[in-house]
Structure formats: C-alpha cells, structure tokens
Amino acid sequence: MTETGPQEAVAQAFEQQRDRLVSMAHRMLGSRADAEDAVQEAWLRLARQEPDSIDNLGGWLTTVVGRVCINVLRTRKAKPETPYDELTVTLDDGPEDDAVLADSVGLALLVILETLTPSARLAFVLHDLFAVPYEEIGQILGKSPDATKMLASRARRKIHGTPLPTEDHTPQRAVLDAFLAAARTGDFEGLLQVLDPDVTWRVHTARGTTIRLGATEVATKAQHGKNAKLTARNAVVNGNPGLVAWDKSSRIRSVMSCTIVNGRITEMVSVTDPARLAQLDLPAPPA
Incomplete structure (x- = not known):
C-alpha cells in the first residue's frame, strides 16, 4: 500500500x-x-x-x-452578451413532474439574479x-x-419581491395550450383572448432580432402557424413557461419563452436561428 x-x-x-x-x-x-x-x-x-x-x-x-x-x-x-445565447429547456409533461418544477424555480431564480x-x-x-x-x-x-x-x-x-413559479403549472399550461390551438387554426379572436393588449414578441433569428408590439400585431403573425407543419410541446425555458417546436424531420425549429400574468401572455421571446439552436443542449423530439 x-x-x-x-x-x-x-x-x-x-x-x-x-x-x-x-x-x-x-x-x-x-x-x-x-x-x-x-x-x-x-x-x-x-x-x-x-x-x-x-x-x-x-x-x-x-x-x-x-x-x-x-x-x-x-x-x-x-x-x-447577446440575450438567449444559452437556453435551458426542460420538456413539461404535466403537473406531476417534480423535476420540471424544481428546474423552473431554480432557473427563475437565476433570471432574477441576472438583474442584480x-x-x-x-x-x-x-x-x-x-x-x-x-x-x-x-x-x-x-x-x-x-x-x-x-x-x-x-x-x-x-x-x-419577485414571484417565483408556484407548484401548480396547470393555469399557465392551459394558456399556452389555448395559444397553440388558436395559432394552429388561425383563430384570430382566440389569440387575442390569451394575449395581453401590450404583449411584446422578440424573435432572435439568423438575421438579427425582430420585435412585434401589441396583441393585434402578434396575433396576426401567430396566425401563420396554421400553415406550419410543426410539432410543439410545452416546456420550461430559462425558468419560464414556453414551447419547443420540431419540423417533420425532427429538427428543432424554435424555442419560445413566455411571461404569463393573470391568464394572458405579456411577453414572448423566441429563438429561431438554426446556428444558435444547433449549439443548445435541447431534449430529444417527441416520439
């Protein structure tokens, strides 16, 4: 020895x-x-x-x-640094998923810490x-x-003084489900029901960042979802409720994070830049 x-x-x-x-x-x-x-x-x-x-x-x-x-x-x-260079994404399979809640609270705290x-x-x-x-x-x-x-x-x-996610994700998940359903069918009025009148949608693309302001402009753009052949899942994105979308080839096409207040989406941030998405540690597409 x-x-x-x-x-x-x-x-x-x-x-x-x-x-x-x-x-x-x-x-x-x-x-x-x-x-x-x-x-x-x-x-x-x-x-x-x-x-x-x-x-x-x-x-x-x-x-x-x-x-x-x-x-x-x-x-x-x-x-x-450029916002959303690093994304942390966890698929949200239901309120019984304790791991999602733990990640959500932890990531939400990180988001607040960034403001200090x-x-x-x-x-x-x-x-x-x-x-x-x-x-x-x-x-x-x-x-x-x-x-x-x-x-x-x-x-x-x-x-x-900043609220963290609660244990019940059901209301937020319902808002996102309603947004997805309205976008898939092109339901303009349905989109307006879940969007805050002053909602902001920032999209980080390969060509830069675009910003859409107001429920009417955001709903008009979201209506185009009825023509998109994508599969979307609820997720926790950087501590916030969000969505991940794949195309028919199982390639990640977008990641979106949402801020939901009183049953309405007040802010949306999406990443669609293929180069940036390819660098992310994202979950596997759904079966």
Missing part, C-alpha cells in the same frame, strides 16, 4: 469540494460551462500553491472561485445559498462585513 503524498492529498480534497464549488459558481454565473471554467481556474491556482500554505482549503477555494466569478460578472456588465449588480449577486448567493460568513464575502469584494451584509439584504428584498 502506497502513502498519499501532499499533492495527491490536496487533489483528493479538491475533488471532494468540486460539486459544491460548481454549484456555487453556477448560481453566480448562470452558466454551467462558465461555472466549470471558474472551478478549473481555481484548481490551476491551487496546483501552484504549496499545500502547507493553506490552512482552510474550503475557505480558500470559495474565495478564489468567488473572485473569478465576480470578475466574470463585471466583464459581462461592461460587455453585455455583480457584488449584490455574489453576496446573496454566497451568504443565503451557501452560508458563507459576511466577513469572508467582504474579503472577496473588498468591502466591510457591514457593507457586504447591506448588499445581500438589498438583493434579498428584490428576490423576495
């Missing part, structure tokens, strides 16, 4: 921390790929450290990953979701514990 050397022991300890670190970075960055990159950067920095120079490996890794994440978030603010400043987001995620003390978070941000606590408190108030 061989003894484990200092470097091997550190590597083993790091692997024990990996899942926690990836989960933490994912909450802060909203992207699994970016979270993996942040944790990998932490490993590279750890590999350059003398094992005896780190008293608390968990705390050290949390600090490093936190600093990497805050740099990524600040870069994003300086150079905003990088510092507030980091303070809230680390303290409220991972129980990191304010003193440690303050060291990452270069702020006092009191200032860090205030950041987290403001983020908490904003998050708690």
Whole structure:
C-alpha cells in the first residue's frame, strides 16, 4: 500500500469540494460551462500553491472561485452578451413532474439574479445559498462585513419581491395550450383572448432580432402557424413557461419563452436561428 503524498492529498480534497464549488459558481454565473471554467481556474491556482500554505482549503477555494466569478460578472456588465445565447429547456409533461418544477424555480431564480449588480449577486448567493460568513464575502469584494451584509439584504428584498413559479403549472399550461390551438387554426379572436393588449414578441433569428408590439400585431403573425407543419410541446425555458417546436424531420425549429400574468401572455421571446439552436443542449423530439 502506497502513502498519499501532499499533492495527491490536496487533489483528493479538491475533488471532494468540486460539486459544491460548481454549484456555487453556477448560481453566480448562470452558466454551467462558465461555472466549470471558474472551478478549473481555481484548481490551476491551487496546483501552484504549496499545500502547507493553506490552512482552510474550503475557505480558500470559495474565495478564489468567488473572485473569478465576480470578475466574470463585471466583464459581462461592461460587455453585455447577446440575450438567449444559452437556453435551458426542460420538456413539461404535466403537473406531476417534480423535476420540471424544481428546474423552473431554480432557473427563475437565476433570471432574477441576472438583474442584480455583480457584488449584490455574489453576496446573496454566497451568504443565503451557501452560508458563507459576511466577513469572508467582504474579503472577496473588498468591502466591510457591514457593507457586504447591506448588499445581500438589498438583493434579498428584490428576490423576495419577485414571484417565483408556484407548484401548480396547470393555469399557465392551459394558456399556452389555448395559444397553440388558436395559432394552429388561425383563430384570430382566440389569440387575442390569451394575449395581453401590450404583449411584446422578440424573435432572435439568423438575421438579427425582430420585435412585434401589441396583441393585434402578434396575433396576426401567430396566425401563420396554421400553415406550419410543426410539432410543439410545452416546456420550461430559462425558468419560464414556453414551447419547443420540431419540423417533420425532427429538427428543432424554435424555442419560445413566455411571461404569463393573470391568464394572458405579456411577453414572448423566441429563438429561431438554426446556428444558435444547433449549439443548445435541447431534449430529444417527441416520439
């Protein structure tokens, strides 16, 4: 039996921390790929450290990953990314599907977190979701514990003031089903019944983004669905109720996310760009 050397022991300890670190970075960055990159950067920095120079490996890794994440978030603010470059889609097969609900709540929280400043987001995620003390978070941000606590408190108030999905998806699913049925038959009046008068529909295409405003304009465009030979399924898209559509060749043609308030669709965001859809980790088409 061989003894484990200092470097091997550190590597083993790091692997024990990996899942926690990836989960933490994912909450802060909203992207699994970016979270993996942040944790990998932490490993590279750890590999350059003398094992005896780190008293608390968990705390050290949390600090490093936190600093990497805050740099990524600040870069994003300086150079905003194109919306919906990354989509997370889960087919919604019914209210009994607990996985869909869990994904919906988690993704909806990520959407709200995107509205926070990088510092507030980091303070809230680390303290409220991972129980990191304010003193440690303050060291990452270069702020006092009191200032860090205030950041987290403001983020908490904003998050708690924004409604998350409830356990019953049935009403929202019914609205989407009514929208689909009206679009398939070209029922203009039926479309108007489920669209908010001030609805906005943004479509990200290969040529850019188009925007349609108002129920009349959106319903007129949606009427064209009666000529489309597509198969659509309810889904949870980036935490919101939505739809995924396939053509006869089982190719994804579009992904749509909807905001539904009081039984009416107030906002729709669709992605139809084939190049972007091809890059997405989308579920298999229905049988």
